[in-house]
Amino acid sequence: AWQLYLNGRYHWDRKTEDGFLRSIEFYTAAAQRDPSFALPHAGLADAYAVLGVFDLRPPASVFPQARAAAQRAVELDAQLGEAHASLGHVATQFDRKWREGEKLYRHALELRPTYAQAVMWLANSHLMQGRIPEALAESRQAQLLEPMSLTFAANVVMVLSYTGRLDTALEQLKGL
Numbered sequence: 252a253w254q255l256y257l258n259g260r261y262h263w264d265r266k267t268e269d270g271f272l273r274s275i276e277f278y279t280a281a282a283q284r285d286p287s288f289a290l291p292h293a294g295l296a297d298a299y300a301v302l303g304v305f306d307l308r309p310p311a312s313v314f315p316q317a318r319a320a321a322q323r324a325v326e327l328d329a330q331l332g333e334a335h336a337s338l339g340h341v342a343t344q345f346d347r348k349w350r351e352g353e354k355l356y357r358h359a360l361e362l363r364p365t366y367a368q369a370v371m372w373l374a375n376s377h378l379m380q381g382r383i384p385e386a387l388a389e390s391r392q393a394q395l396l397e398p399m400s401l402t403f404a405a406n407v408v409m410v411l412s413y414t415g416r417l418d419t420a421l422e423q424l425k426g427l
Contacts, residue, residue: 252281252282252284252285252291253281255277255278255280255291256281256288259273259291260294263294263298264402271301272302275299278291278292279291281294289328289331289334293321293334293337295317295320296338296340296341297368299314300337300340303317303344310345317341317345318338325338332359333359333366334359335355335356335358335359336360336366339351339352339354339369339376340352340372343356352372356369367393367396367400370389370392371390371393373389374388374389374390375390378410378413383410383414386410387410390406390407391407394407404423404427408420411423
């Protein structure tokens with residue numbers, strides 16, 4: 252089950268439609284192999300949600316699946332930060348419940364302070380609410396937690412571009 256889960260993470264990290272769909276296959280197989288293993292359910296939640304965020308699938312069809320998977324992960328392990336972050340992502344991106352999303356992200360980070368994905372989602376939540384200084388600080392924190400991740404580096408560039416700091420954003424891009 253662990254190896255199947257890791258294969259799911261690999262495909263999810265590819266950040267392509269095919270990668271997200273393949274990750275769903277691996278996470279589903281991991282959950283079937285070990286029904287008490289919570290991480291694959293959090294992975295499923297993330298994969299379904301990102302399909303909706305990037306409009307690769309109709310959000311109304313994938314976000315309910317994301318929510319159900321995240322809730323299942325919490326049922327299996329209430330101390331799993333990834334699961335609470337996944338619920339926060341659904342609350343923020345689909346329900347547009349900013350306070351609930353932020354509360355869930357912060358709880359996830361209490362449980363797992365180094366979970367860069369939750370930090371990035373918190374940054375993006377701040378950005379969507381126009382809380383630019385917080386968004387920039389959080390996006391930079393996510394990049395510090397995962398310095399080799401292009402995703403987190405690109406997120407800093409996105410936030411910088413929203414601040415109008417295009418020269419700084421360009422410098423950040425050159426460093427990728």
